[in-house]
Amino acid sequence: MNILAAFIFFTRLPFWKIKEVPAECFKHVVPYWPLAGWLTGGIMAGTLWLAGQILPISIAWGMAVIARLLVTGCLHEDGLADFLDGFGGATTRERTLAIMKDSHIGSYGVIGLIIYFLLLSQLSFLPLHLLCILVFCGDCWSKFCASQLINYLPYARKEEDSKAKVIYNRMNWHELLTAFICGLLPLIVLLPVKLWAATLFPLLTFVLLCRLMKRRLQGYTGDCCGAAFLLCELSFYIGSVILIMN
16 A cells, blocks of 8 residues: 555555555555556556657656656656755744745756756667666666655654645665665666766765755755755766766
8 A cells, every 4th residue: 555655645646546655654654656667667668668769768768757747647757846946035943844835936946957958868779779778777766865854854844834734754675675675676686787886976966965954944844855866866967978978
């Protein structure tokens, strides 16, 4: 039931039609975020591969990005925009949380998303098969890295102030192991050994973001999780490009 809740929460696909999920299960969805990455990353890689057979890689890559945006309902991108608005437009904990909760996007969020997608678009120079591998591995591993926020930081708001109206429970050892395996397995099976060092970039990004959130918010929010995922994933891509070019 927790796995089904994760697919309902992290995608906009009609998994809710399969079975009604108790509200309590949504407190345990984060350990299965990397598993949901198998679906979202797989859809993204599959779209890229199929479109790349008949279209230039640059267009196929754009279609793949759009496919994930549709599947996730821009869940993570919304979090990144709110995160950038809050941390860019405020200096105090209270003001940062207030800005992040505001549904209106500000200049920091707009500029941040533009820069994010511009950097993402530069990956289209990579060979199609390698880009497909990076897409799938990056999605799963980066979601594992970002998921550790709930283990290292407390939730920064009260439950009634949460956008999702839920506070995630910290992982037990079984859930942590499940998340780790789901994040790591695609790397072991698919990623060329030469690029394994790229997995360190999301870990470093996570540590830096975790320190920033602890200093500013003394905790994390759902927006922080979405932002952490996208920034960890972007750092994985950048690390991979560095290794490929050298």
